[in-house]
Amino acid sequence: MxxxxxxxIALFIYLGAIGSIVGNTIGWYCLGRPLVASFVVGIxxxxxxxxxxxxxxxxxxxxxxxxxxxxxAWDLSYATYLGTAMALAMRTPDISNEALIGLAFTGxxxxxxxxGTMWNVHYALNVLLNRxxxxxxxxxxxxxxxxxxxxxxxxxxxxxxxIPAVIVLLAIRAGxxxxxxxxxxxxxxxxxxxxxxxALGMGIILSFLIRKKYDWAIFxxxxxxxxxxxxxxMAVAVIGVLAAIIFYQIIDRKEVA
Amino acid sequence: xxxxxxxxxxxxxxLRKSFNNWFFWNGCSQQAESMLGMAFGQSMAPVIDELYxxxxxxxxxxxxxxxxxxxESQVGSVCNGIAIGMEEQLAxxxxxxxxxxxAKVALIGPTSAIGDSxxxxxxxxxxxxxxxxxxxxLAETPWVGPLIYIIVYPLGTYLLSWKIFQLGYRAGLxxxxxxxxxxxxxxxxxxxxxxxxxxxxxxxASFVTANLNIDIKTATQVFDEATQAYIPGSISVFNxxxxxxxVFPKIVPLALxxxxxxxxxxxxxxxxxxxxxxxxxxxxxxxxxxxxxxGAFVG
Numbered sequence: 314m315x316x317x318x319x320x321x322i323a324l325f326i327y328l329g330a331i332g333s334i335v336g337n338t339i340g341w342y343c344l345g346r347p348l349v350a351s352f353v354v355g356i357x358x359x360x361x362x363x364x365x366x367x368x369x370x371x372x373x374x375x376x377x378x379x380x381x382x383x384x385x386a387w388d389l390s391y392a393t394y395l396g397t398a399m400a401l402a403m404r405t406p407d408i409s410n411e412a413l414i415g416l417a418f419t420g421x422x423x424x425x426x427x428x429g430t431m432w433n434v435h436y437a438l439n440v441l442l443n444r445x446x447x448x449x450x451x452x453x454x455x456x457x458x459x460x461x462x463x464x465x466x467x468x469x470x471x472x473x474x475x476i477p478a479v480i481v482l483l484a485i486r487a488g489x490x491x492x493x494x495x496x497x498x499x500x501x502x503x504x505x506x507x508x509x510x511x512a513l514g515m516g517i518i519l520s521f522l523i524r525k526k527y528d529w530a531i532f533x534x535x536x537x538x539x540x541x542x543x544x545x546x547m548a549v550a551v552i553g554v555l556a557a558i559i560f561y562q563i564i565d566r567k568e569v570a
Numbered sequence: 571x572x573x574x575x576x577x578x579x580x581x582x583x584x585l586r587k588s589f590n591n592w593f594f595w596n597g598c599s600q601q602a603e604s605m606l607g608m609a610f611g612q613s614m615a616p617v618i619d620e621l622y623x624x625x626x627x628x629x630x631x632x633x634x635x636x637x638x639x640x641x642e643s644q645v646g647s648v649c650n651g652i653a654i655g656m657e658e659q660l661a662x663x664x665x666x667x668x669x670x671x672x673a674k675v676a677l678i679g680p681t682s683a684i685g686d687s688x689x690x691x692x693x694x695x696x697x698x699x700x701x702x703x704x705x706x707x708l709a710e711t712p713w714v715g716p717l718i719y720i721i722v723y724p725l726g727t728y729l730l731s732w733k734i735f736q737l738g739y740r741a742g743l744x745x746x747x748x749x750x751x752x753x754x755x756x757x758x759x760x761x762x763x764x765x766x767x768x769x770x771x772x773x774x775a776s777f778v779t780a781n782l783n784i785d786i787k788t789a790t791q792v793f794d795e796a797t798q799a800y801i802p803g804s805i806s807v808f809n810x811x812x813x814x815x816x817v818f819p820k821i822v823p824l825a826l827x828x829x830x831x832x833x834x835x836x837x838x839x840x841x842x843x844x845x846x847x848x849x850x851x852x853x854x855x856x857x858x859x860x861x862x863x864x865g866a867f868v869g
Contacts, residue, residue: 332600334598338724338728346698348716348719349719368705368712376699436601436602439601440603443603443636446611450632451633456619461608462612463598470598506852508778512778512830515774515830528763532768532771541819545703550696550703550769550772553764560761564757
């Protein structure tokens, strides 16, 4: 990793975090998603192909990490950008895909801990901005109302994301140049962990979706379409759209009748 | 307050400015005291500035919009629309400041619930899943998936959020409430849920992997092709994962997923704690694989 790459990745960690200058729709919900993050890191480090190998399992594991500030969230952008960057920086030429994914999950784990901490610091510091906002409101200064929210929020947010990210990325760079040798049992364990982590994403998404007892049957239809009929997820998504249309019509009839 | 003969109507540019202030910067100053209060204040500032002349009126207007407010911001732009409509009426002498406050508080619950369950928990994972499937089926060009997401998600959400904002402004509190109780929304949510369930089922089968790694072998002589001679080796007599997969393919990943669901919904475990449990399970399964005699990783 060059210094320019370190700074660019750290910048994207900030942009993809909750409440960055580009907004949560473009930031947290788009740049912050592992699928997009790995793509961006791939472009910055000049190897999109390898980056996507780790991006897909990371995205599945963190699929349910969606609500900013909610129970499920920690600063996801830290986990995914650092995970992909670590995999790309530390890989050896003959590394297996499994070991690569293992490296990415190790980086994501470190990133997750820092991200969770920095989110709490950000959240706590932002409280101070309320006093500033009250003073401006009291003066009826509508033209200055953007300052506590946008200016204040950004200064705190940038400091909490960019600075720690640069430090961690420099540590990864130092580790990569030392040529740290990770033992094979560790890689096996961590990649096992990575593929089991997908269950966390799925389990939490299910908690949003399951409303009636028979919903389990619909979920299992999707499951066996893959295991027994060997369909891809894209094919099941198409079947799902058709099923949704039919279902919508049936509910319609019931209400008319 | 306005004189009776000059009815105040907000400029279209002010509406767009208010919406953009909200859409881009709703999460900038999120905190425990007023949640999205300051962001809501920034969104309302251009409106207050245009509607009121006197400094005291502006101050009163701004102060009622930096108080506690929270929602799912993308779908929740309806609240800004409604609040702006009510401010406009107030500037024309209709309604009270208290009614605006009450409306905002009343909207927190339902808009958060709809936004979180429909948009955040269903549409986003679904779109990601589709892009993910595209990426994993295109081995040569896996970057197409994220590229589609980068274009479709922000653009689609911006347009939807802007439409909902305008709906709130035009239809007002009563109009929006009428739509919410009409059942139309429930039907859409239900249909999208069916799609979501099928896709999550497929994803679970495709991507969750968990092996118990128990493979009991017995020592025997095996024929080695290279040397054309019998050498000491082993054959599997009992492979637990193979056996289970014959009964029901991928039953262990399925059981793990349902177990996580149960811990999360019934036992109220935090995701981070479940993650630690998965880490422990992964360590145990890996370790089992290395135990001589019963492990799948040793000969």
